[in-house]
Amino acid sequence: MRGVAASIGDGHTFVAAPPRPKFPVEFCWFGDDLTVVRAAAAHRRLIGARLLSIGDQPVALLQSQLNWLIPQGENAGYVLARSVELMREPEVLAALGIEPAFRFIDAAGTELVELLEPGKEPLLTAAHAPLSMQRMDEPFWFSRVAEQDAVYVQFRSYDGLEANAARLFDALSQQPARRLIVDLRQNAGGNFFAGRQWMLVPIELMGLVAGQLFVLVGRGTFSASMVNAIDFRRETEAILVGEPIGARPYGYQENGWFALSGSGLRISAAIRLYRFGPKDADSFHPDHQIDTSHADFVAGRDPVLDWALGA
Numbered sequence: 001m002r003g004v005a006a007s008i009g010d011g012h013t014f015v016a017a018p019p020r021p022k023f024p025v026e027f028c029w030f031g032d033d034l035t036v037v038r039a040a041a042a043h044r045r046l047i048g049a050r051l052l053s054i055g056d057q058p059v060a061l062l063q064s065q066l067n068w069l070i071p072q073g074e075n076a077g078y079v080l081a082r083s084v085e086l087m088r089e090p091e092v093l094a095a096l097g098i099e100p101a102f103r104f105i106d107a108a109g110t111e112l113v114e115l116l117e118p119g120k121e122p123l124l125t126a127a128h129a130p131l132s133m134q135r136m137d138e139p140f141w142f143s144r145v146a147e148q149d150a151v152y153v154q155f156r157s158y159d160g161l162e163a164n165a166a167r168l169f170d171a172l173s174q175q176p177a178r179r180l181i182v183d184l185r186q187n188a189g190g191n192f193f194a195g196r197q198w199m200l201v202p203i204e205l206m207g208l209v210a211g212q213l214f215v216l217v218g219r220g221t222f223s224a225s226m227v228n229a230i231d232f233r234r235e236t237e238a239i240l241v242g243e244p245i246g247a248r249p250y251g252y253q254e255n256g257w258f259a260l261s262g263s264g265l266r267i268s269a270a271i272r273l274y275r276f277g278p279k280d281a282d283s284f285h286p287d288h289q290i291d292t293s294h295a296d297f298v299a300g301r302d303p304v305l306d307w308a309l310g311a
Helices: 002-006 041-046 059-069 076-086 090-095 161-174 192-206 224-235 294-298 303-310
Strands: 025-030 033-039 050-054 101-105 111-115 140-145 150-155 179-183 213-217 239-242 250-259 266-275
Touching: 002 059, 025 076, 025 294, 033 041, 033 294, 041 111, 050 059, 059 076, 140 161, 150 161, 161 192, 179 192, 179 303, 192 224, 213 224, 213 303, 224 239, 239 303
Parallel strands: 150 179, 179 213, 213 239
Antiparallel strands: 025 033, 033 050, 050 101, 101 111, 140 150, 250 266
């Protein structure tokens, strides 16, 4: 059923998988390196290790096997972002006939094989994780970076945005900063009208000029956050930094939910065509593209944020 829904092609049409325990590691592609970026406490030593294979499937081959479950009408960044989520689902590996034996290689070149069990333990980041990977369970937070007279905003979710944005702008009114950095790289969407009302308009009223406002984007920027990133680029002096956004600006969005009467499975069908860019555009590209490498992650560097702080 998930494959049938994915064949339609857009990221807003899918079968919602029932909530079940997942494997206690989280991955990210850095170029050709599939890296563990978070893990449960019992597996924390795996953070920074590269995944080589699961069962008898090298990760490159596994990636291609997962494509039938991923809508192909978005773009390559979207496929990368979705594939690492699917690798954490025991049911997906079972459907492919793959044993959950995860083979890693760590920074010292030592190979490790772990038979991971799904669980609900919270995932931890590296002790030296950059600012953008801290407080991962919070939907919205901000921090002052005193050395650069900057305020960094991690805008991960639209939940509670009105109150969260009010706290941000109250803090900025009491203590202005020379530059404002809004990070949308981990924002999978919500209500873009709320983003316009509670974030875009107040920032417009601040009158920030070129070099004072930065919006960080990437493959995880999707749906409403893609729209708001485009809003910032068109309506303010914002400089967009990071990877190409993980969605097409011209395409179907909005979740039209219904349930199958027999199984109770919840289905989302995209219901509205939006035109936020040219029809043939594969993505909305940042003004300054920066790719993060495996070495950057292991060293605790965030080159995208570093560039925005030092530009």
